[in-house]
Amino acid sequence: MTDLATRARTLLDLHRPPELLVLANVWDVVSARVVAATPGVRALATASHAIAATFGYEDGEQIPLDLHLDMVGRIARAVDLPVSMDLEAGYGDPGETARRAIGVGVVGGNLEDQLRPLDDAVAAVEAVLRAGRDAGIDFVLNARTDAFLLAEPGADRGALLAEAVRRGQAYLAAGAPVVFVPGVVSREEIAGLVAGLGRGRVSVMSVPAASPPGRELAELGVARVSTGPFTQRVALTALQDAAAELVAGGTLPGATRSLS
Structure with missing residues (x-):
């Protein structure tokens, strides 16, 4: 467990400002190895949506937990970097799911609140952190609030920001080191999150053609940026474009590299 404890501490330290932790999410062993071998990459995170899609399941805990954990474990064993898992909403038992994730080599994870009553969401955060302590590691929980992601169309953005901050502050008070707020891409809203939660406490998702670089x-004080399913979509876009070029009478891209 010492190695896991060291990886957990390394992952936690990577969230310290002023540097930004950049996580290009992975979904299988080959994507993990390619990203891990990229200069500058210091940790990995899995994407539940992308892993589910790999096996033909929809997102949202539709992939069986055993299958999900098997893939994440394969990823963790294939690399020498800390690995954070997308725990989704915890599969009905966040503490037990975190315990099992740690058992396959995971040292951090995202946990969705799905806008459940705040007391219930805080209890889930506490259960995950307790699983880490029981395993002898400082589990790096990226406590996710869905205040923006699940908002009704046309909802007041100021009210959503206030709710995200309210929930995020509760998760930080419960011991989560960082709060993940997907659905936020504007500089003004990101700055508002940092003002409400603190520098080095906010995690966001990079959305193509929308998010700041x-x-x-980093200048805004964000601790962490990840890509969710978008890295898999980048790969699939390249695959479809190459297939279209081939069937149109062309050839594969000349810049193709041997990465597997």
Whole structure:
């Protein structure tokens, strides 16, 4: 467990400002190895949506937990970097799911609140952190609030920001080191999250053609940026484009590299 404890501490330290932790989410062993071998990469995070899609399941805990954990364990064993898992909403038992994730080599994870009553959401955060302590590691919980992601169309953005901050402050008070707020891409809203939660406490998702670049996120005081399912979509876009070029009479891209 010492190695896991060291990886957990390394992952936690990577959230310290002023540097931004950049996580290009992975979904299988080959994607993990390719990302891990990229200069500058210091940790990995899995994407539940992408892993589910790999096996033909929809997102939202539709993939069986055993299958999900099997893939994440394969990823963790294939690399020498700390691995954070997307725990989704905890599969009905966040503490037990975190315990099992730690058992396959995971040292951190996302946990969705799905806008459950705040007391219930805080209890889930506490259960995950307790699983880490029981295993002898400082589990790096990226406590996710869905205040923006699950908002009704046309909802007041100021009210959503206030709710995200309210929930995030509760998760930080419960011991989570960082709060993940997907659905936020504007500089103003990101700055509002940092003002409400603190520098080095906010995690966001990079959305193609919408999110600020990493250097600006670092300047705003964001701790962590991840890509969710978008890295898999980048890979699949390249695959479909190559297939279209082939069937149109062309050839594969000349810049293709041997990465597997």
